[in-house]
Amino acid sequence: MPRLSLYRPNRTNDYQFLDRTIAEMYTVGGLDIFCHKYLGPQGAGTDNGNNDATIPNYSSTNPLFIEDLLLLENRDRVYDPDVFIMRGVYRQQDIDFDLSQFGLFLNNDTIFITFHYNTMIDFFGRKLMSGDVLEFPNLKDYNPLDTSIPRALPRYYVIQDAAFAQEGFSQTWLPHLWRVKATPLVNAQEYSQIMNQPFEPENIWDNGNFYPGNTIVNDGNSYYKAAGNVPPGTGITDVNPSTGLPYWTPITNPTTVGDAQSTRPKDLELNDAILTQAYNDVPLSGYDNVKFYVVPTNAAGEPSDGATTTSSTVVSSSSDEPINGITPNGFGYLAGYLTGGTNTPNGLPVTPGVSFPPNPAVGDYCFRLDYFPNRLFRYNGAAWKAISDNVRTDLDLATGALTQRASFVNNTYTVSTTDQGNIPSRQSLSQILQPNADNGNQGGNITPANPRPPGR
C-alpha cells in the first residue's frame, strides 16, 4: 500500500479539482477588476539619433526590455489598449487622507488582492507584475465635489509587488492564488498612456444600437466625437444625409483621464495664480521709477523748467555751450541699482532708433536700440549725453532677457557652420562641438537660422 501523502509533485486530478473549485469560488465571490497590461517600454522605432548604449533602441515592445540600463527604470511604458477583466478578492479597509509632508497620497491605502492563478494565466497571458495597473469598478466615485465631471471617477491602483498568496496553497502544496500588492496610481510619466486616454462620458454600449451624441471613439491615433446619435455601422468619415455634416468630428485635445482625475490641472492653476501675482509685484528686475518726477535743473543745480510761462528769457544758448534745464538731464535721485529702463525722466517723449535723429532740439531724448543694453541719450545742445541704460529685464522665460539664465539656459539661437548646417548655440559642455546626430534634431539645417543678435 502506498504511503499516504497529500503532496503531489505534479498537477494531478486532485490539483485540478481543487483549482476548479477555487476558480469557481472566485467567480462566485470575487469582483471584476479591470487590468491594464504592461507590454514593455516605449520603443523609439526608427533611429532616434541617440547613441547612448544604456538606452537601447528597441524596435518592439516587450516586457523583458528595460528602457534605461543605467538607472534601471522604465519611464515610458506601453499598456495594452485592451483591458482585461478578472475576478479578484481583497479585504476592504478604511482609509485616511494623509496630508503630512509626503502625504498627498492616501498613504495607508495599500491593498492586497488575490487572483486565481490559472484563470489569470489564461486571461492575461502572464502573471500580474509590478507596473500593471488595476481599475476597481466597485470603488467608482459617482459624487466627486466637481459635479460637472461627466462620469464617475474610477479608482486606479498600480501593482507594486506580486507573489503567490500564502492562503492559496492547497493540500497538494501547490499554489492556486496570485497575490498582488497595489497602491493608488499617480499621474506620472510612467502611466501617461493611461492618463492620456480621453475621459469619455459614461456609455453602456448596446450592441446593434446607436452611439449617443458626444460619444468619443478612437480610430487609429485619432479621436472623434459624435456630433449626434450615430447609427451602427457608420464609417468614421460618413456624412449624415439629413444634416449634410459628418457624423464624427475630430478632436485634437480631448479631456483626458489625467485632466479629469488628477490634481495636475489644479496644480498648474495654482502655479499660474502665483506667477500672475509675482509678475504683478515684480514685472522686471530692479526698481520702477516711472511714477516719480524729476525736476529739471540748470548747470548751477537750480530748478529750471523752460516749459513754464515767462516774460523773460529762460535759456540762452550758443552752439558750443551745453544746456541743461528744460528737460531733466538725468534721473537724479531716482538713479540706483537696476533702475534703468525704457522710460525717460518724467515720461517725456523719446525717439527710439538705431541712430540719432537729425536736427535735435535742446533737451530731446533718443533711445538707441543698437546698444546692448539699449541706451538713453539726451541732447544738451552740443552733444548727446548718455543718461541711462535699459538694464531692467524680464525674469522669466524671455530669450531676450538680460540674465545669464536666459543667455545660457533659455538659449534658442543657432550658429551657422559650413558643413553641418546650423548647430545649436546651447550645447552640453561634455559633448560640445562634436558632430553628432543631435544637430539634425535640434539645430542642424534649421531654416531659417536663428543667429544670436549682436551683443547677446
Added chain:
Amino acid sequence: MQFARIFSNFEVEFGTNEAGQGPGSTADTLVRVPVRYGDASRQAQTILQNNSASSMPATPLMTFYITDLKYDRPRIQDPTFVNTIQVRQRTYDSTTGTYETTQGNAFSIDRLMPVPYEATIKLDIWTSNTNQKMQLLEQILVLFNPSLEIQSTDNFIDWTSLTVLYLDNVNWSSRTVPVGTENPIDIATLTFKLPIWLTSPAKVKKLGVIERIIASVYDAQGDLNNALTNSDLLLGTRQVFTPFGYQVLLLDNKLQALRSDNIVDQPNASLTPPDSPDTNLMWHDIINMYGTLRPGISYVNLQQPDGTDVSGTVAYDPTDDRFLLFTVNSGTVPANTLAPVDAVIDPLVSGPGAGLIAPAAGQRYLLTEDTGSYDNPAGDNPTAWTGINGQPLVAHTNDIIEYDGNSWTIAFDSTSSPNNMQYVTNITTEIQYRWTGNMWVKSYQGLYPGGSWSLVI
C-alpha cells in the same frame, strides 16, 4: 511668491528619443512642472482632490514651505534709525491709468529700520523616476552658486525688497536605497536660506513746505566738533536758510523770487518802494520741486523781526512767472496804531498847493525831512507849512503832521517816541510802515532773505 516664481516653468522631457517624442508622436512632450505651496490646509487639499479618493496626485511636482524663521542677530543695525526720503510723483491720470509728464504730489517718507530675519524654506521635488529628478536638478542647481538674487517688489522706495536666496542643503531622496517593497514617489528636498527684512509701515507725509532749515548741530563753519566744544549750540549761532538761499521781494501784491546774490535798490529801511530786479528765476521752477501750487490755497509766511508771521495766499501771475500774486491775510498784518497818512513827502520840496493839493482838514503827511527850526531867525522858516497861530510849522524828519482846518500840527512826534512801536499806512502806496524807535521802515513789504520766509503749498 517670488520664491515660487524662481522654480516655475521648469520642464521635463517625456519620451524615448532626444526630441522628446515617441514613435509616431508629433506632440511636444516637454512637460511643465507646477510649483505650489506644500502646507495646504486639509480642506483646501480636499477641494483640490475633488473630495474623492479616486483623485490622483501628479508628478512631477514641486512644493515649498517654510520650516524655520529666526531673528538674524548678526545683521542687526541701529533699531531706532529712521531714514527719510523725499519723492515727487508724476501726475496720475486716473481716466487713462497713466502718469503724465507734470509733477503731482510730493511726499516725505520716513522708513524705520527693518528687522532682520532668516527664513528657511524647503523645496520638495516630486518625481516618479530618477531621470526626471536629474533633469530638474540639473536645471535648478546651476542657478545657485551659491545664491540667487530675489526681489519681493520693484517698488523704488521699498528698501527691504532685495535679498538673496542661498541653497543650503540638498537631500537627494526620501526613499530608501535600494528601493523596498514599494515604489513611492521620490522626493528630493532642497533647503534654502533666505535673509529677509520685516518692516513696520512707513510714515508718509506731504512734502509741501519750503522749509526754513535751522541747523543747530554744526557751527557756522560746518564744524561739529567746534560747535560742541565751544557750546555754540543754541547760543545764537543757529543758521537759518532756505533751499538755494532764495530771497523773496514783496512789492504791493506781488512776490518775486530772487537769488541770494540779487541786489534790491531800496532796502527795507527805505520808505521808497524798490524796483523789481531783473531776474529769470521762475516760480514754477521753484514750486515744482515741492509739488503743485494750489492758487488761493497755498500760502506764504513772511517772518517779521518781532517773530510773528505775515501770511497771504498766493497764485501764479499769469503774465509773468517771476511773480506770485500775494493776497495778504489781513488778520496777520499788524494793526495800524496811527491814522493813515496821505503821502510820504519831503516838506522842503513839496507843500500844500505846491506839488500837493490844497490843504484840507484831516490831511496827514509823513515827513522825510525837517521843516522849520526854533533856532532859525524870525522869518527864515518855510512859510508853506502854517502852524498854530499862523506861525511857520516846525517839524522833524519822521514826524507825521496833520491839517486841522486852520493850521498844520504834529500828530506824531518822532522825537518823543523813541521806544514806541507804531504802525501807519500810506494810503497812496498802500504800504504800511513801522516805527522802529528812531525811523520808519516798511512794515512787511520789502525783501525777505533766505530763511525768513516759507511757502506752504
